[in-house]
Amino acid sequence: MLFFSFFKTLTNQTVTIELKNDIRIRGILKSVDQYLNIKLDDIEVLDLDKYPHLSSVKNMFIRGSVVRYVMLPRSEVDVGLLEDATRREAANQAGKAR
């Protein structure tokens, strides 16, 4: 749940998402669910020349499994907190595995 928890804090921030088919989309993250499906608003496709069919798309829902990267706004990430959250997550996982 760490990533879900993390992405939830990025709602209404601008993120760039790279899909596994190399399309890169920048938009405002509207919501994310536990499968890391992503809803984007006000989108902008970065290599629009290559994907003209996306030129009129204004918002989209991206299935979590097709996402390769999510580029985050640096200022919106609390690194120290994220580190701690990661440690907790690891501890939880270790606790569950045992």
Place this chain on the structure above:
Amino acid sequence: MSFFGFDTTLPRDRQQGGPARGFFENPDPFAEVARAQALEDDDGIDFEDTYDGLGDQLDDDQDAFNDDTFGGGDAGAATTGAVGRDFDFFGTTAKVADVIGEEQVRYALQNPSAAPLAAQQHAAAPAPTATSTTTATTAKRSGYEKYSDPGYIPDLQAKSSVWGISQKKPDPIPAASRRPMMSLEEVEAQMRQRSQPTATMPSQSIPQHMAEPSFLPPPQYPQGIPEGFPAIPPEYLRAALEKGVLPPGMPGLPPGIPELHGAPIMSGPPPMHLQQNQLPPQNLPPQGHRHPGPPQGQRQQQQQQQQMPPPPSSRGPNGGLPVITNPQQLMHLTEEQRNAYLVEDAKRAKRNHKIFLLSRGNGLMTPQDKNFITRIQLQQLVAAAGNVADADPEAVLAEDFYYQVYSQIRGAPRQHPHQPLGHFAQTYLLQTGNRLGGHGNRRAFQSADNHMQRMQQQVQRAVEAAKAKPKNKQLIIEGSLGKISFSNAKAPKPMLNIKRPDSSEGPRPKKVQSDLSLSDRKSILTNIESVYSALMAMEDMERTMPPPPEEGDAEAIQEHMEWRQKVHSLNQKLWRALKVMEPIVPNSTTPHPFIAFLSYPKGKKAIPRIFRHIDQEQRVTILTMIVVHLDSLDVVRLAQPGPGEAQPSIAVRESIDLFSLAVMPSLLGYVNEAPFNIIIGLLGLVIAQTHVQSVARTKVGLGILTMLLSRAEIVKEAGQAAERDWQQWVEKFNVLFDTLEPSLADIFPGAINTGDDMYVWQFLAAVGIGASPEQQQRLVIAVKDRVMETVGYSKTLPADMASQRLGNVNLFMRAIGLDVELLG
């Protein structure tokens, strides 16, 4: 023959006329009017005078071809006269047009007085009068139906001017006598208005159906119309009433729709009147059932109300305007009032239409249906939230740590960050309960209660199921080859099923044992992680701190003691993990574990958090450790700029900055409270254990020295320093000064134009304050060049930067009693 399928024939008609009298039953109204006239001695137009006597002219012998003409075999046989008259329907109608108009006027006059009379009679001798009234009403209605033919109405209007003469007769009738006539309708309208202000649609629909004559703009007929109009509304109204305009079975149906059927019947009333007289659906059913004689009761009621002043509430919505129930009244109003009224009316119509649109789906779902849906939604909610519904904040924090804490730090999107979804579900449950319980009906309440219980049980079951599920992630059906693995939102189906090595038999313990060098990268990182986990455990403990125990509360004291015990053991764990107390191995190639710990950014970042959880003794130990190993600290060791390099590499500079930001404040915080002897001891350590000249060439090294020197100066200024201690300090200081003096010019970072040298001036100022006058002299000589350089350089800089640089220099100059201003 009636439009609405009622038997509208009068007893008299039944006798004389068969069922096939033709569609236009002309004689009826006049006969009826004559009856009414007989009841009420009226000096108006004499009916006999105006009766064209068509009926008398009928020749029964000449109806031989009636069948050919009308196609009805039996039509002529029964009532030949009627057929004969009906044949030339337009002509006949036109002939009697005047009479019709007059009769309307007269009826209007008779009506108000007739009603009370009927009521009186009803009171005296109920049975006979009642029937007569009923028949009269029905007859009247049937009489007007035939004029619903739209083609006929223009005639009526055209002739209306002719009434100018005959109008004289009604005119002299005093206003008082006319007054009750209006108020009868007024009262009716008031009643309906009060019970149902939601008349709908008609303003849009009716006028279209009723062609041009339906609405007569008042100014057009200033004289003739007033008497003509009021005749119709009550008529229509009663007709509508009797016919049960709104079938009781269709309460949801807007009144406007049945209205459309009725509309063509009537000739004349403007739409606004119709709207006002709309019948409330809830009022209708009883009247519909009472069909044969509804008007009596109603009239009685009306009469009673007539005598009373209209209730003030009815005037409310019109805002002081009189309640308008028929166009005549409208006519009496001033232009302004009329406009206001029309606007009001349009508003009402609009609102009613909106309500109608909104309420179209009303009653489609029963409460049971709604409950069912609610249950499904709740179930989904529970399923989506997993077992969060019952989770305490701890569990939520464990699952959703980042989001929860981040929200707390940066302003939560959720109002209450600890509020899990389950609370939401619970609130929702409660809300539904209240709503259902609010009905007041005991049975409804009970069933709602039952329902709530069922729902709660279901939610509980769902929650339990959600909790139980992860335990058996796989299902192996006997005889099948594969496994079926379950997944849910919280534990998605695993793609890989890797068995974790148990920590007891894994290689890790061995590694720990074999970890002779405590400072290889991996073990350092492991150490850091264990420090962090200890830290987090301590922070958790802090949150769960029990309230301070009260005197005599043994349990609370016990609890508190246990908590302290736990905190203490965690503290020990943290301390061990820090490895501060590892023996110092002189001349070792591997750095001390704690120093290695500090060489990683996250190790540095941990220091402020660690300092919050350790006591003073542990703090001084850490400080001592750092001071002793000042040489080998990465931020000191690597910060020495190599030959030919102006400053250390970017990575090193970053770690220096981090150290200055993370570690130094903690150390400074301690030093500012440290007793003087510790400061002396630390300075002694610096001198004894480290290579002062190289340490002094780094920012961190100088920072620590500055820290110590300034603290000593503060202690001295405060007069807290014992004489013996001070002597000791001066001794150490002198050693330091002597050691540093030759390299004072080198402690500046690179050339004048590189980077920030403020910390150097701070250090020099700290030295200058504590130095003797002779030492100050030497100090000035040592750094004179740099001072002059900086002053000269600052002249080439923009004003703000220049003043900043000069301010730095001044820090030092002031410390030794000088000022850059003196340098010109």
